[in-house]
Amino acid sequence: MKDFTHTTTQVQQQGGLTTHPVAEMYAAEHKAGRLDRREFLVRSTALGLSAAAAYSLIGATPAMADGHRAVPAEGGTLRIQQEVRALKDPRTFDWSQMANVTRGFLEYLIQYNNDGSFEGILLESWEANEDATVYTLNVRQGISWNNGDAFTAEDVAANLIGFCDTTVEGNSMATRMGGLVDEETGLAREGAIEVVDDHTVRVTYPSPDITFVPGVADYPSAIQHRDLIGTNPSDHGVGTGAYEITSYEVGVAATLSRKADHEYWGDTYLDEIVFVDLGQDPAAWFAGAEADEFDMTYETVGEFVDLFAAIGWDQSEVVTAATVVVRPNQNNAPYDNLQVRQAIQLAVDNQVCLDLGINGQGVTAENHHVCPIHPEYAELPPLTHDPAAAQALLEESGHADTEFELVSIDDDYRKNTTDAVAAQLRDAGFNVTRTIIPGSTFWNDWTSYPFSSTNWNHRELGVQILNLAYRSGVPWNESGFANDEFDALLTEANGIQDADARREIMAQLQTIMQEQGVTIQPYWRSLFRHSRPGLVNNEMHAKFEINVHYLGFAA
């Protein structure tokens, strides 16, 4: 057996840039204390620096780059509690759970690690030019599909073109590809994706864009065989990974087994991984744990964090930019009234939402949806919580008697958080009705509820979430926020690499978010996972990813 840690180090030292002018500037900023280590890693590895090189630029030991993965023992069966949903075209995946199953055979170009660094999987390395308009992708050599075909640059290009196809309903990759999509045809821009040679693909943006790498590291960007793009992977099972699906029963269980006649390019340890679906009720998961039906949870929430710890399971925690927003939709009265929105913000203490909503398992946020762990976060003055002022504003706006209907999905933390907001609004004199909609129908109208809560997952950069959710008219803009100044500033921020310059614009963007009362975004969630003792490389991932190739039992 090869030493996996060692292999990774070698690969990272071979592949990837050793330096880049902008990355050197970031390194200087980090040394000057203007950029923390995580920010530095996100940015420099996104530019194409290998994690090892990035660490060495700032004088940290390169071993740290991959020291986070241990070498497990060979073999064994691991059971993971996780929903088993029907699979479909990976570009339309809307649950990380789907990708966790397919990750056993459909791999990704680039992987995001918890320390903030990006690591090449199917790419050996990548590099961005100085203004982040041209990305050169170097495809890892010697990989073959499990049907015997060689994995080449053609596969990568075909997938990138597929990502840009907006005619596929529910293809969320198109939003992530940004400027690569031609707005007129809804397809990839002519010449934006070129195959240079068998192992090199060049991606050219019309304007600077720093979100390409985080985009292709996200879970709907699984790489399919060039002839099978747009198909359901469970229909054909073709992939580059070491595993294959040997049984798949939606809502019940799925089994991945090592594929017998396929030589995997990397190292992997387990013989078999079983995903056990115990429904959506954490109480059922806990009963399942006590009945010895699985070895690790997908995610442990709320009071069950303490309960799992109490029965002696190992706990893994990660601080993320995952959150909940309780947002008024400005296309509906009375939320088109700025005073009403400001009154809502004044009435709610985010600390209370954190305590009652997720049991205090996280940190408070500042209603602008940019997280302190985001590279471009700018610190603003603390929020004020003033129910009396809120009441005064409400009366001034003439909506003192208006009925405010606050909608949420029926679950644990989203419902509790929304309840906490409703209670505080009532205390401040609002006339609030709570409506709770079952999970199965909640998403039918999620963008159009006048006043409701939605959860958002972690994203690597602050501009990503602002682009997705707050730019005028984008499909996921649930707050109905439309502000020309905001849009213009955001476009400007998308193209700026310099940390301080971008932070200045971010400060303005964040301030607009707060002043316009766009949303109550009360806290950033810590994510938890529990497992029975003796598992390795199964730490909770900021984006809920499970890479089954790394998992194993302690040697």
Place this chain on the structure above:
Amino acid sequence: MGAFILRRTGVMILTALCLTLVVFFLTNLYPNLEKLAKTQGNARMTDDEVVSWLDRNGYGGPLLVRYGEWLGIVPGWTREDPNTGEITGRCIDFGMDPADAPTRCGLLQGDLGFSTVSDEDVANVLPTRLLLTLKLMGYAFGLMVPAALLVGVLAGMREGSRLDRSLSTVSIASTATPEYVSGVIFIVLFASTTAGMSGALTEWGWLGGDGWLGDRRTLFLGSARSAMEDITFWNFTLPVVTIALYGMGYIARMTRASMAEVMTAQYIRTARLKGVSFRNIVMKHALRNALIAPFTVIMLQFPWLLTGVVIVETLFNYNGFGWTMVQAASNNDIELLLACSIVAVFVVLLTQLISDIGYVFLNPRIRIA
């Protein structure tokens, strides 16, 4: 008798048709189709994408035509993609040449359709699920009926005795406690490491490690998932008892009433006066007559069990028929739900048929009339 059964079968088919039409109508209301598109496509699809998805997947046509397609009397839809020229259709499976596909594929052709949530033919999904539920119902029935009859007969033997009063209290209490209450209480008492009695048992060395009850951490398992493959006393007791307990009280009360009535009959008094022992009176004279009334009640329990398992299967994570029905309904899985309703109609009417026939055999008076 033949004509009777034939008529009953006709009624059954008609009922199934009406019910499926209602289910079809409800599941095809636009908000439900939208929900389907969003669970199948992407939870965050836009309205235009929903319309296009529905159209592309054959949910666009008129309701009655699509109901006809499902029945198999109308040819299945086909659609040619304007961009790629690829032909898709109701009867064309992945990788199948459109030319080879049958024109009609519905109930009449023996095709139950496609379950969208399971991504699998309904015909592949349902039988395994039904078998699992059959096992659960079988065990529950096997426990419930004998126990209920025993309790009922014991209580009814001497009306108003201390035994009668205590057993009646138990059966009323068990009938008054629905499964979602008793199930939860059982889990807390017997299947939790932190509450109930398992902690004490572990402390005494009966459980955990190499205790004589096994190395489990709890006395019973609060999740019946492992019973899907291998039924054991420890993983199946709680769901079975939860179902059985609810139905038991009702049957026991019926048996008690019937038994009490029989015990006051003339022939019992005669037997007593002639000096027959109490034991023989109960066993040889009263019992047979007292069991006629509970028979109908017992047969009525079958359709009720079908709804009872919905709750218990969900609570104990046992993926049987009831669980499948909940999943199908919450995901608006149209064809799976239709198949479930056919099964439900079948079970209800079949048990009624059996009880009617059985009653005729048990009670000569009906046969003469």
